[in-house]
Amino acid sequence: EVQLVxxxxxxxxxxxxxxxxxxxxxxxxxxxxxxxxxxxxxKGLEWVAFIRRRDYxxxxxxxxxxxxxxxxxxxxxxxxxxxxxxxxxxxxxxVYYCARERGAFSKIRGDVDYWGQxxxxxxxx
Amino acid sequence: xxxMTQSPLSLPVTLGxxxxxxxxxxxxxxxxxxxxxxxxxxxxxxxSPRRLIYKVSNRDxxxxxxxxxxxxxxxxTLKISRVEAEDVGVYYCMQGTHWPxxxxxxxxxxxx
Numbered sequence: 041e042v043q044l045v046x047x048x049x050x051x052x053x054x055x056x057x058x059x060x061x062x063x064x065x066x067x068x069x070x071x072x073x074x075x076x077x078x079x080x081x082x083k084g085l086e087w088v089a090f091i092r093r094r095d096y097x098x099x100x101x102x103x104x105x106x107x108x109x110x111x112x113x114x115x116x117x118x119x120x121x122x123x124x125x126x127x128x129x130x131x132x133x134x135v136y137y138c139a140r141e142r143g144a145f146s147k148i149r150g151d152v153d154y155w156g157q158x159x160x161x162x163x164x165x
Numbered sequence: 166x167x168x169m170t171q172s173p174l175s176l177p178v179t180l181g182x183x184x185x186x187x188x189x190x191x192x193x194x195x196x197x198x199x200x201x202x203x204x205x206x207x208x209x210x211x212x213s214p215r216r217l218i219y220k221v222s223n224r225d226x227x228x229x230x231x232x233x234x235x236x237x238x239x240x241x242t243l244k245i246s247r248v249e250a251e252d253v254g255v256y257y258c259m260q261g262t263h264w265p266x267x268x269x270x271x272x273x274x275x276x277x
Binding site: 151156 | 196202213216225260261265267268
């Protein structure tokens with residue numbers, strides 16, 4: 041069974057940093073690209089960051105709203121994807137979801153299938 | 166960025182009746198003249214998103230066949246043939262063809 045479990049959320053002050061983790065199981069993590077999304081309270085879904093599988097270069101993509109402040113990374117030996125969030129702003133307050141992207145198999149761009157349950161990040165003084 | 170526009174934003178439906186949600190993109194979602202990466206997600210109250218449809222019309226495993234997707238280019242539709250109580254929630258379209266990936270505003274389906 042595919043599982044993605046986010047952790048690391050919490051309350052942090054503006055300007056500070058937080059690192060989210062997404063621990064996965066039930067599939068060969070190294071074979072998949074991974075992504076982070078977020079949902080502000082009472083709002084819609086927003087894509088945040090993406091990291092390709094290592095043999096596709098392990099390269100990354102970011103939403104303009106987080107470029108230069110957030111960094112996505114992966115540890116294939118632990119089956120974990122991370123989101124390092126620096127210079128936090130109040131607008132970053134949201135539930136953060138990690139998700140699996142299976143485009144390497146389906147040959148379909150943006151083929152995001154499984155999502156985790158999310159972790160809440162609150163940025164407030 | 167590709168703007169995804171859903172309508173309606175609120176959809177009251179009678180149990181057993183059909184429902185339809187429209188999603189329009191500000192530019193074509195066709196990639197390399199091959200396919201359009203258009204996904205539909207369901208988010209039940211208090212839950213994380215669950216994908217229902219990928220590549221416009223392909224149902225994910227375990228998704229009831231009362232859900233169907235259609236469309237092409239810039240105009241897409243999600244249909245529920247007979248709404249059941251468990252279908253209550255917010256439905257989002259998402260395009261994966263162009264960076265950045267973008268979502269529609271969401272359509273809230275509720276029972277009349």
